[in-house]
Amino acid sequence: MDEVWPPLxxxxxxxxxxxxxxxxxxxxxxxYSAVYNYCTTPRPTAKPSTPGKPVAGANLVGEELYYRLMNFLQRHMKVLYKAAETRMDDSLLNYYKKEWDRYTTALRVLNKIFEYLNRxxxxxxxxxxxxxxxxxxxxxxxxxIWRDDLFAPLKNRITPALLSLIEKxxxxxxxxxxxxxxxxxAYVNLGLNKADPLEIYKRDFSNFFLESTELYYTAESTEFISKNTIGEYMKKVEERIQQELERVRENGYLHTSTEPQLVVKIQQVLIEKHKNEMWAEFQVLLANDKNxxxxxxxxxxxRISDGLERLREILEKHIQTVGYNAIQDCAREAINDPRLYVDTILKVHxxxxxxxKTSFKNEAGFVAALDKACRRFINDNMVTKMAKTSSKSPELxxxxxxxxxxxxxxxxxxxxVQQTLEDVMLVFxxxxxxxxFQTFYxxxxxxxxxxxxxxxxxxxGQMIAHLKxxxxxxxxxxxxxxFNDMALSRDLLDNFKTSTKELDGVEFSALVLATGSWPLQPPATNFTIPKELSACEQxxxxxxQNKHQGRKLNWLLQFSKGELKAKYTTNKHGIVFQCSTYQMGVLLQFNEQEEITTDELATLTSLTKVTLSQTLATLLRTNVLTMEPANGKIxxxxxxxxxxxxxxxxAKVLINVRLEPQQQEDNDETHKVVEEDRKLQIQAAIVRIMKNRKTLxxxxxxxxxxQQLQNRFKPKVSVIKKCIDILIEKEYMERVDGEKDTYQYKA
Structure with a gap:
């Protein structure tokens, strides 16, 4: 070893x-050869059995070489540390990075040189x-060795130097x-713990970085929000979040593992701590259309868990108020002007x-807030209050x-028009x-x-498809x-005209409509069909009757109309009056007499007093008739x-105009029909439920x-109770003996 190590x-x-x-x-x-030769040179593995003869074989050696290398690297660290002792801040960081790059580059070669020792x-x-x-x-x-002998004694200066640069x-x-x-x-690569490879980075940098981030942004946000508007503050927060994300993403200098904790920390400091100020400003932003x-x-x-719920509540209340006020401003006109009423609602919606859609990205909670607000101000507003019924909205x-x-x-x-109908369905x-709505429509x-x-x-057809x-x-x-009845009626009329000769020059047509499909009531008056028209009717x-034996026709003459040619006027070619059948019945009487009293007209036409008065009023209003005395009551x-x-x-003049009292009567009658239909639907629902549950x-x-009826209307509790009593009287159900609040199905 003493021979191998010096050149190595x-x-x-x-x-x-x-x-x-x-x-x-x-x-x-x-x-490489020096390391290889040292590790592969045969070494005695045991004492020789015969003196003077070594035992052949090889022993895996390398311990001494390993520890000499370790000592060598430790001495090198001391040299590096001594050079770094007096350095601070940027100087220290530059020195540390330069030596780290030099060291890690050399290590790749060093590791290959000692490959045989490794293996x-x-x-x-x-x-x-x-x-x-x-x-x-x-x-x-x-x-x-770098971690323990150089990084460990320097980290208390390196980490603050890094944080100082980031703050700059x-x-x-x-x-x-x-x-x-x-x-x-270097922090990341020194993480040698397989269980937590980022241990060094987290312990010696990331934790300190997050603490400094919190301190920095706490001070900045408090000062900034005290001197600027919430709008400017939010712009600042967006900028700061983007800047911090750039530090931890692909081209940034921090490790990507920092991002989740960094984002949470920023959100806590810049958003969570100032959410009350933002909530307070939200109403102002809505009122001023600062979208x-x-x-x-x-x-x-x-970005925070409870940040949006308060906004949803404020938005819902704001839309409801704006909608209510918009309708209130035009309520006097809108109660009689469906176009104004619906256009006002659509404008708000x-x-x-x-x-x-834009500012809240169609988030479900805000869509629900919009729906709740619209439902409230559409069904409860100044127009419905003036009409004293929430049913005014569907009517209009x-x-x-x-x-x-x-x-x-x-x-x-x-x-x-098609686009407008789609908008109408939004209100619907x-x-x-x-x-x-169904009844009026x-x-x-x-x-x-x-x-x-x-x-x-x-x-x-499109409108019916939307409703369906x-x-x-x-x-x-x-x-x-x-619509099906209308098509059948056209075919029936064609057959009638083909099989019937001309009727004294009168052009006649009729519609045959099924009673159960059409919302048409029988006439409220008798009527004697004029002789000029009776031939057509017969x-x-x-x-x-020849075509459909056993069926009965009921003539709804209150919906009929026709044309009469007036030859007595000063117009050269005469005037054609477009009028109702009742008006025709009155006017045709003047072919026989020049002057007729109310009583005489009642006898000749068989119209009731109310219907005759309304018919005469329309003829007077359109100046077709005159009366004597001129300014008195009929x-x-x-x-x-x-x-x-x-x-x-x-050449043609429409004189079949409806009077306002008639229109109001029609509206009142329609609402009565709705109320009666509701009672039947409530009773049907009660029977269905009780038949299924038996006892409830x-x-x-x-x-x-x-719950069953809320998609069609909101049944009143008082009406439900009356319907229960009716069904008990009809013996569909009964009260359970000894239990006043329990019902039992009976039928």
Whole structure:
């Protein structure tokens, strides 16, 4: 060993100190061969059995060489440490990085030189059960010596120097990031514990780094937020988070394992500690439409566990208030203007729906907050309060649909109407009383179909498809059958016209509609069909009875209409009046008499007093008739004449106008129909539940009924109780003896 080591030591010294000047292959082979020859030279393994004759064989040797190498490296560390003793801050870091790079580069060559030692003696020692001598492979040994003899005494100066550089960078100064990264790599590579390879990095740098980060940002955030707005503070936080992430990601100088803890620490200091200030500012940002800052606040507060719930509550309350105030501002007009009412709702919804999509990234909690707020202000607002019913919203929505789908020169193009209908469905999903909408919509659809006033069959079909998607097949089944009836009626009418000769020059058409599918009530008055029209009615009645024996036709003349040509006017070619059948019945009487009293008209037409008064009022309002006395109320003896001075620039004049009292009566009647339908639906739900459960407590029955019907309407508790009493009277169910709050199915 004494012969082998001196040249080996000389070569190793050169390798560790002058490798940059070059290291020839010959030098490498000389050193490698020296180690190899030493390790493979035969050694006596036992005392010779015969004096003078050694026992042949080889023994795995290397212990002395191993410890000489260890001592050599330890002496080298002392030299390096002595040179570093007086260095501080950047000077120390530069020196440490330079020597680390030199050392680790040399180690790769050194490890190969001692490869044979690694493969044999060291391997055997490591594989012993306890490895009491703590033997390492040469490369690892060199790192252990660096860690224990150089890094350990210097780390209390190196770590603060690194933290100082990072703080300078945070303060906006330029630093040598490659220097920091080089030293960081040394921390990481010194982690030789297989159970925790980053032990050195975490213990001697990362923990101190996180502490300094907390102190730095606590001081900065407190000072910054006291001098700036929340909006500016949030921008600052975003910048800081991005800067810190750049330090730990791919091109940064900190190890990526630092990121999770660093992010948590930043969030605690910059967001968690200042969340109350941000919450307090959120309402102001919403009120001033600071959508960019709203989105920024969402992004920041979404990083902490309880950051968003308060925002959702504030947003919900804000939207509800804005919606309520918007409707309140136009309530007097909107209560009678469906377009204004729905447009006001859509304006609020679209504004905040856009906010939820962009600033809140359609996060489920904020979508739910928007839905709750819209549901509240749509079903409970100044218009519903003025109408004294929450059913006003679905009524106005149905009327708005009627405006869109009815023929009108004011309506936009079909594609635009289609988009508007999709917007209407956004409002529809928030309506609680969907049965009210269904009733009004079906009545208005019936009128559009009967009067042939639909703008487009395609749009009608699209609307029904939307309703079906939202509420299911049952909700739209009758609406679909109405269209089917219209198609059958057209075929039936074609057959009638083909098989029937011309009826005294009268052009006649009829619609045959199934009673169960159409929301049409029988007429509230008798009516004597004028002789000019009776032939048509009798001919169609006969045709239909021959085609469908056993079926009965009920004539709904209150929905009928026709055209009369007035030849008595000053217009050269006369005027065609478009009027109701009741108006026709009144006007045709003037072919026989010039002046007729109210009583006489009642006798001739068989109309009730109310219906006749309404019919005469429309004819007076359109100046078709005059009355005497002119300014008085219509009485039994009021006299009526044709207005022979009637003038119009149009060849056809619509005189079938509805009076406001009639419209209000229709609305009231529709609401009564809804209430009666609700009672039947509640009773049906109770029977279904009791039939399934057999016995049920009162509270549970109430809950299940409400749950079953809430998608169509919100049943009132008082009405449910009345329905229970009705079913008990009808013997569908009974109260259990001795248990007042328990019911039992009976039927």
């Amino acid at each position: 030591e000389k070569g190793l010294t050169y390798l560790l100190t002058n490798l940059t000047e070059g290291f020839s292959l010959n030098k490498y082979m000389d050193l 044999h003696w060291i391997k055997r020692e490591i594989e012993t059960e306890q490895n009491k001598k703590q033997v390492y492979e040469v490369y690892t040994l060199a790192l252990v 960078e945070r303060n906006g100064e330029q630093i040598d990031t490659s220097l920091v990264k080089g030293v960081m790599d 960019e800052d709203v989105g920024r606040m969402y992004n920041l507060l979404s 679209n504004k905040y729906n856009g906010l939820v 929505l149905a009327k708005y649909c009627d405006i869109l789908l009815k023929k009108s020169p004011k309506n936009p193009e079909e594609s635009e 999903k928030y309506i609680e009383d969907k049965d009210v 079906s009545k208005m659809l019936a009128k559009r179909l009967i009067n042939n006033s639909s703008q487009s069959e395609y749009l009608e 998607n939202n509420c299911g097949y049952e909700y739209t089944a009758k609406l679909a059958r109405m 001919a169609f009645q006969k045709f239909y 009485t039994a003896q009021t006299k009526f004449k044709l207005n022979e001075g009637y003038k119009s620039n149009r 407590k009162h509270g549970n029955l109430m809950s299940e009924v409400i």
